[in-house]
Amino acid sequence: MCRIGAVKSKKPIYPSTALRLMLPQQEGHDNSGFAMVMQDLSGVFSLYKDKPLLSMACTKQGARLVEDYMSAQNFVKMAEWLPVPDKKKGLDIQNMPYYIFRNYDYPEHYDDEDSREALLLDTRLALRKILTESGQGYVYSFWPDVLTLKEIGDPRDIATYFRLWDDNGTLLAKNIIVQCRQNTNYKIVRYAAHPFFLQGYTLCANGENTFYTKNKEFQKNLHRGYIGFESDSQNFLYTLHYVLHELKWSIPYYKHVITPLPFAEIENRPDKEILLSIRQSLAHLEINGPNTIIAGLPDGKMMTCCDSKKLRPVVVGGDDNIIAISSEVCGINEILPDRNMERDIYPNEREVVVINNNLEVTRWKQ
Amino acid sequence: METIRVQDISANDLPWKIEYNAERCTMCGSCVASCTFKAIKVDVQRKSMTFSQENQPEPVHIQKSIPVIKQIAEINNACRGCGMCERVCPNNAIRAVRNPDNRRNLLFNRPIKRGGRTNLNAQRTLDKIIVGRISQMTDPSLDAQRHTFDIRSPLGRILSPKELPFAISDGKLVANKKIPPVRWIYPLIFSDMSIGALSTRAWEAVALAAAYLNEKCGLPVRMSSGEGGMPVPLMESEYLKYFIIQIASGHFGWNRIIKSMPKMKVDPAGILIKIGQGAKPGDGGLLQAEKVAPHVQAIRGVPKATLSSPPNHQGLYSIEESVQKMHLSLNAAFGFRIPVAIKCAASSTSVSVYNNLLRDPYKICGGFFIDGIQGGTGAANEISLDHTGHPIVSKIRDCYLAAVEQGSQGQIPLYGGGGIGLTGNAAADAFKMICLGANGVFCGKILIQLLGCVGNEQGRCNACNTGKCPTGICTQNPRLVKRLDVDRGAQRIVDYVLAFDAEFRKLMAPIGNSSLPVGRSDALVSTDKAIAEKLGIQYVC
Numbered sequence: 001m002c003r004i005g006a007v008k009s010k011k012p013i014y015p016s017t018a019l020r021l022m023l024p025q026q027e028g029h030d031n032s033g034f035a036m037v038m039q040d041l042s043g044v045f046s047l048y049k050d051k052p053l054l055s056m057a058c059t060k061q062g063a064r065l066v067e068d069y070m071s072a073q074n075f076v077k078m079a080e081w082l083p084v085p086d087k088k089k090g091l092d093i094q095n096m097p098y099y100i101f102r103n104y105d106y107p108e109h110y111d112d113e114d115s116r117e118a119l120l121l122d123t124r125l126a127l128r129k130i131l132t133e134s135g136q137g138y139v140y141s142f143w144p145d146v147l148t149l150k151e152i153g154d155p156r157d158i159a160t161y162f163r164l165w166d167d168n169g170t171l172l173a174k175n176i177i178v179q180c181r182q183n184t185n186y187k188i189v190r191y192a193a194h195p196f197f198l199q200g201y202t203l204c205a206n207g208e209n210t211f212y213t214k215n216k217e218f219q220k221n222l223h224r225g226y227i228g229f230e231s232d233s234q235n236f237l238y239t240l241h242y243v244l245h246e247l248k249w250s251i252p253y254y255k256h257v258i259t260p261l262p263f264a265e266i267e268n269r270p271d272k273e274i275l276l277s278i279r280q281s282l283a284h285l286e287i288n289g290p291n292t293i294i295a296g297l298p299d300g301k302m303m304t305c306c307d308s309k310k311l312r313p314v315v316v317g318g319d320d321n322i323i324a325i326s327s328e329v330c331g332i333n334e335i336l337p338d339r340n341m342e343r344d345i346y347p348n349e350r351e352v353v354v355i356n357n358n359l360e361v362t363r364w365k366q
Numbered sequence: 367m368e369t370i371r372v373q374d375i376s377a378n379d380l381p382w383k384i385e386y387n388a389e390r391c392t393m394c395g396s397c398v399a400s401c402t403f404k405a406i407k408v409d410v411q412r413k414s415m416t417f418s419q420e421n422q423p424e425p426v427h428i429q430k431s432i433p434v435i436k437q438i439a440e441i442n443n444a445c446r447g448c449g450m451c452e453r454v455c456p457n458n459a460i461r462a463v464r465n466p467d468n469r470r471n472l473l474f475n476r477p478i479k480r481g482g483r484t485n486l487n488a489q490r491t492l493d494k495i496i497v498g499r500i501s502q503m504t505d506p507s508l509d510a511q512r513h514t515f516d517i518r519s520p521l522g523r524i525l526s527p528k529e530l531p532f533a534i535s536d537g538k539l540v541a542n543k544k545i546p547p548v549r550w551i552y553p554l555i556f557s558d559m560s561i562g563a564l565s566t567r568a569w570e571a572v573a574l575a576a577a578y579l580n581e582k583c584g585l586p587v588r589m590s591s592g593e594g595g596m597p598v599p600l601m602e603s604e605y606l607k608y609f610i611i612q613i614a615s616g617h618f619g620w621n622r623i624i625k626s627m628p629k630m631k632v633d634p635a636g637i638l639i640k641i642g643q644g645a646k647p648g649d650g651g652l653l654q655a656e657k658v659a660p661h662v663q664a665i666r667g668v669p670k671a672t673l674s675s676p677p678n679h680q681g682l683y684s685i686e687e688s689v690q691k692m693h694l695s696l697n698a699a700f701g702f703r704i705p706v707a708i709k710c711a712a713s714s715t716s717v718s719v720y721n722n723l724l725r726d727p728y729k730i731c732g733g734f735f736i737d738g739i740q741g742g743t744g745a746a747n748e749i750s751l752d753h754t755g756h757p758i759v760s761k762i763r764d765c766y767l768a769a770v771e772q773g774s775q776g777q778i779p780l781y782g783g784g785g786i787g788l789t790g791n792a793a794a795d796a797f798k799m800i801c802l803g804a805n806g807v808f809c810g811k812i813l814i815q816l817l818g819c820v821g822n823e824q825g826r827c828n829a830c831n832t833g834k835c836p837t838g839i840c841t842q843n844p845r846l847v848k849r850l851d852v853d854r855g856a857q858r859i860v861d862y863v864l865a866f867d868a869e870f871r872k873l874m875a876p877i878g879n880s881s882l883p884v885g886r887s888d889a890l891v892s893t894d895k896a897i898a899e900k901l902g903i904q905y906v907c
Contacts, residue, residue: 208505210878213888221773247527250537260881262516263550274532274539280524280548283776288879289505308880309513311506 001312003327004179004194004204006294007335008302008355010321012042012172015164019155021324021331022180026155031092032181034155035193037202038147038173040300044081045147048103051078052120055148056127057096057190058137065130066100066139073123074107081170085161093153093161096137101147117199121225128227138190141197147171150193155180174357177296179204192230196237199225200298203240205233206327207291207312211284215239218284222246236293239285244297251303253278255352255366258287259308294325303354310349316361317344323355377437381468381825382445384437390459393433397451397460402834402846405445406460409436435460441473448820448827448836464824478748479654481821481830481840483645483785483811486752487739488823490789491759491897495798498891498906501878510868510875517870517882518586519806520779521610521636522548522705522732529729546729547705549635552579552587553806553882554796554866556813557783558612558638558709560594561619562653562662562673563744563830564814565847567855568839572813574852575859577605583860585867588635590808593651593675595619595665601626606634610707613696614640615650616675618666627699636705636732637696641679641688644741644758644784646750647711650675654745656833659842685722693730707733712756712784720765724774733779735808736761740785740823742811744840745831758784759802763901766803766885775885779805787812788823792862793869802901803885814839816862817855 003025007018018036045053056066070077080102085095110116124142131137140148151158159165177195194204209215215235219226223246226238236258243254260279266272279286290311294304304314304325316325317332319339324332329344347353350365377383384406398406411434416427437445445462452461471478501507508515523546531543556576561569569592576589586608593614600606601623611623611634642648653662653673663670682688688708696706708731710719716736723731738758743751762782769775786795786809796807811819818837821827830840838849874880877889891906892898898905 208501208878210501210505211883211886214883214885217770217885218773218775221770242527249532249534249539252537253539262514263518271538273541273545276548276550277525277530277532277541277545278539280520280776281527281530283520283524283884286881288881288883289501290878309508 001327002179002181002194002206003331004206004292004294005324005326005331006175006177006296006302007322007324008175008359010174010359012040012174013176013322014167015171015176016159016167017335018176018178019159019164021326021335022155022178024330024334025326025328026180031154032188033150033152033193034158034180035150035195036148036176036178037141037195037197037296038171038176039145039202039296040174041145041147042172043170045079045103045145048079049145051103051105052142052144053147054100054102054104054139054142055146056100056131056137056139057098057151058100058131059097062131062134062136063098063100065134065136066127069127069130070104070123075123076105076107078103078105083162086163087161091153091157091161093151093158095151095161099149099162121199125225125227143197143200146197146200146202147173148195148197150190152188152190175296175300175302177202177204177294177302189230191228194231194233196231196234198237198241199245201237201241201245202296203233203237203293205236205291205293206314207233207307208289209233209235209287209291210289211287214284215287235287236291237295240295242285251352251354252364252366255305257282257285259349259366260286261366292327300357301354303352304347305352306347306349308349315344315346316353316355317341318359320359323359323361375439375441375473377439378465378467379469379473380437380439380444381465381470382447382462383465384435384445384451385461385463386435387459388432388434390457391435392457392459394456396454396456397435400450400454400836402450402836403446403829403832404438404443406435406437406451409434411436444470446827446829447825448829450836479652479745479831480748480751480828481742481744481746482751482828483742483788483823484739484751484755485823485825485828487755487757488788491757492795492798493789494894494897495890495892495901495903496906497797497801497873497877497889498904499889500876505878508875508878508880510871513875513880515871515874515880517553517867518550519553519882520548521551521588521707522546522779523729524548524777524779525729526774526777544702546732547703548732549705550586551635551806552585553800554587554792554863555610555781555806555808556587556589557808557810558590558592558640559744559810559814560592560651560653561596561665562594562657562842563592563840565835565838565841565850566661567847567850567852568814568817571817571850571852571855572859573600573609574856575863576608578856578860579863580608583864585863587863590638591619593618593640594662595622598622598626602629602631604632606630607632609634610636610638612638612640614675615677615679616673618651618668618673618675621667622665633700633704636707637700638735639688639692639696639706639708641708642711642737643709643743644711644737644739644755645743646746647713647755648677649746649750650677652745652831654831654833657842662842685719689723689726689728689730694728697730705732707731707735709735709737712736712738712758712761714756716756716761717764717768720778721768723778724769724772731778733781734765735781735783736765738782738784740788741783743830758782759799760900762799762804763802767902770885775803776805781806781808783808783810791869793866793873796866797870797873798890801883801886801889803887805882805884813859816858817850
């Protein structure tokens with residue numbers, strides 16, 4: 001079982017907080033990787049929050065290919081942060097030669113939000129294609145105010161390598177979604193490590209989506225950004241994106257899509273016509289199997305919900321300044337030992353928990 | 367010695383021979399009385415006997431005439447192997463035995479018509495498929511007894527998510543236009559067997575079972591009427607909602623249906639337009655004159671004659687016509703409140719048909735029923751039964767994958783039939799079909815087998831067309847019909863469907879699914895490489 005976590009804070013926090021959330025949960029588990037998506041950044045990226053930030057890992061040639069492509073597309077390089085790794089011996093990390101985090105300015109004539117969103121996605125997809133075909137690297141996200149870091153190895157060592165333990169003022173964010181394990185079911189591929197990211201939506205999932213084939217076959221035709229499918233958890237992200245971004249429905253309907261109510265319960269609902277229509281038309285996006293989802297939304301909100309039988313754990317706990325979502329409570333105890341534990345939330349199978357930017361928690365049953 | 371006349375028919379030419387033991391026979395005559403085919407008769411046989419009654423051997427030779435039961439060596443009276451004689455014989459003195467050396471096909475001087483299923487293509491693809499993806503450690507299996515399972519399938523046209531006429535008001539979705547009607551029903555549909563093909567009592571038994579399963583067991587099983595109308599009191603009752611009314615090319619029974627419409631208290635579950643059936647693809651329905659009894663004449667509004675429905679719906683010269691004329695008019699007739707689905711024989715062209723339906727601009731087809739070669743029939747030419755048609759398993763898969771290719775899976779629910787439950791285990795068959803992409807299945811033959819039909823795919827009985835059904839199921843002869851106990855028959859079907867439901871859960875639980883795994887081909891593996899390759903599932907050995 002993967003352990004997943006997220007920290008949302010009023011003040012920017014370091015990735016070390018997210019690591020401390022995760023490490024107590026690593027017992028009995030293979031420590032095979034580290035992946036995080038940071039949103040609402042501070043530190044080195046504070047000045048360029050409105051400019052898309054490219055997060056990638058590549059070879060020298062890969063970096064050149066990307067640079068060529070970006071300049072051909074008239075993107076203007078604004079700022080860049082290249083981590084200076086701690087290359088001490090004995091670290092368990094399968095590092096790539098280069099890690100590039102670079103802000104660009106939009107090319108001319110991309111003034112409205114829709115065309116920018118489309119451009120950023122298409123650019124990331126094009127870069128991914130270039131890097132995959134040449135075997136020269138990986139691109140994880142290209143979006144304003146979002147940074148993604150993924151690597152294979154022991155999370156502690158990966159953090160050492162990137163100097164994440166130093167809390168040195170470079171990387172900070174108000175929202176961090178994190179996972180400390182590589183894909184274990186299939187081949188170890190960097191793209192298979194959650195959190196996954198698409199157009200402002202970040203998601204990681206802990207579990208097994210037994211409707212993977214159904215989901216994948218349906219999603220392939222829904223949107224050009226629904227690609228990869230290296231992990232069955234990508235399905236959750238694509239459905240989240242589809243429901244909220246494409247259909248423009250509100251969050252409660254996401255839960256109705258992935259874990260629809262049983263027919264007997266729908267029958268007694270005042271909105272049964274809507275719920276039945278959703279269950280019908282989005283039947284192939286239903287998930288089955290044990291799962292917990294943690295997601296970050298473009299506006300900074302965070303949410304969590306579970307499968308319809310509550311087969312995987314999750315707990316939400318925090319105080320006025322910081323709230324964490326975690327697979328296991330030991331992680332939250334590590335970073336927030338003094339919080340009022342009686343206010344911890346253990347969401348049930350029908351519940352959705354949403355945390356807004358003021359750290360107000362809303363929870364409801366679907 | 368008499369000249370041997372080799373052109374004469376002998377019992378050895380017939381598919382079944384009567385094995386008779388004169389010593390055991392009590393001459394009660396039950397076997398002769400029970401044989402609806404008049405395949406046996408009481409005859410007198412000369413017997414040569416030598417015996418001695420003295421202390422010393424003093425053989426006496428006599429010639430004696432004794433009554434015996436004898437098989438009639440006539441094609442028209444050929445034994446069908448139904449076994450009624452054996453069933454009634456108190457002394458086990460008689461039984462029918464399969465005759466592998468028979469010359470039946472050569473001796474019929476006209477095209478053979480019969481009922482039942484194909485006897486030639488009874489191969490079982492589904493038995494070479496195993497539910498092989500078991501939830502083990504990566505995810506938990508569910509508990510078939512304790513967890514809840516949503517075993518429901520849609521019947522009706524389903525819009526793609528982007529076509530849903532939803533507006534958002536205060537963050538809540540509201541429908542601002544009508545959504546096509548969809549019924550969520552049990553994934554096992556009682557297939558269309560008409561009043562006429564079935565005896566009224568047999569039809570009643572199936573209908574009773576359907577109603578009982580709904581009313582008492584909470585399983586929304588739907589039954590298709592078949593092309594032969596429905597009893598008026600039923601159409602005017604609350605129970606109509608459990609029935610899918612069929613319209614086929616002969617439109618039999620529709621006079622009464624239309625007249626009943628103003629009096630219907632509830633809507634039927636759906637309308638099924640029958641274009642063709644798997645057992646006799648390309649043919650219309652066939653009810654031979656022997657079965658067109660007075661009540662069948664009354665329901666259908668016809669004289670006593672062989673009723674051959676045309677191979678096509680008159681006036682429909684293309685699929686676009688079909689959609690525009692039949693689908694629209696039937697939808698309109700019921701105020702666009704009930705799903706209208708279509709049933710075709712499986713064919714190499716099924717994918718094209720499905721594509722056409724998926725792309726119809728009216729979004730009006732509420733289900734695509736595909737009937738495979740192993741489907742049953744009350745009457746068909748044997749040559750059609752055995753030599754025409756298309757297996758259903760790969761056809762369902764092809765149609766599903768065609769929809770997947772264009773992102774329209776699920777928009778027109780797929781129902782597969784024709785051989786479901788052929789070996790008695792309909793739950794396993796249905797489950798595998800669903801994993802391959804069907805939304806549900808329909809079956810008919812197994813229902814009448816539950817009522818007592820003894821027909822099988824090895825040429826046993828298959829006399830549904832003759833009006834002489836020995837079990838009272840496929841005949842209108844009042845004496846024969848009395849052989850069927852309606853209540854016990856219905857109970858058998860109910861018990862079977864309840865077992866089906868329990869077994870279905872036993873298949874859903876280990877793959878960890880609480881709702882139907884439609885299209886979950888990853889749950890299946892095959893021990894046959896060719897099948898695995900064709901269906902796109904894992905080959906295992």
